[in-house]
Amino acid sequence: MRRSIVTRFIAPLGILGIMLLPTSVSADELSRASMLSYTCAGCHGTDGISPGSIPSIGCKSADVIEKALKEYRSGKRFSTVMGRHVKGYTDQEIQLIAGFFGTYCNKPTKK
Numbered sequence: 001m002r003r004s005i006v007t008r009f010i011a012p013l014g015i016l017g018i019m020l021l022p023t024s025v026s027a028d029e030l031s032r033a034s035m036l037s038y039t040c041a042g043c044h045g046t047d048g049i050s051p052g053s054i055p056s057i058g059c060k061s062a063d064v065i066e067k068a069l070k071e072y073r074s075g076k077r078f079s080t081v082m083g084r085h086v087k088g089y090t091d092q093e094i095q096l097i098a099g100f101f102g103t104y105c106n107k108p109t110k111k
């Protein structure tokens with residue numbers, strides 16, 4: 001039931017929106033942000049809540065995450081893994097990832 005409402009009405013509206021507003025950031029950027037963020041979940045856990053010794057990143061603010069990633073990339077902040085991982089991302093990609101996790105706060109963080 002819910003799916004059919006989405007496919008019949010909401011999805012076409014979204015597609016129409018993208019066609020009418022080719023410079024719009026919303027839908028495009030959001031799916032790109034979530035795609036980029038999947039790689040992080042492998043270590044930091046689904047929703048950014050890590051099950052092991054790797055720090056949780058869910059519920060940190062976008063600013064905190066962006067700053068951490070840029071400091072890892074420049075080597076200013078010590079890391080075993082993150083410095084190498086984040087080297088491949090541009091500033092814009094880091095902002096998208098940080099924004100994604102920054103608004104992704106469904107569960108409380110562990111610490």
Ligand code: HEC
Nearest residue numbers: 039040042043054055057065068079080081082083085097
């Ligand atoms: C291979 C495992 C791995 C992947 C993939 C990974 N991380 Fe990490 N992350 C770590 C580890 C380990 C640390 C602790 C610092 C270190 O030693 O590198 C960390 C630390 C962090 C921190 C700092 C947390 C704190 O509380 O200080 C942030 C923010 C972070 N990662 C974000 C990300 C994001 C965003 C991604 C995806 C682009 C990502 N990480 C992908 C392993 C990973």
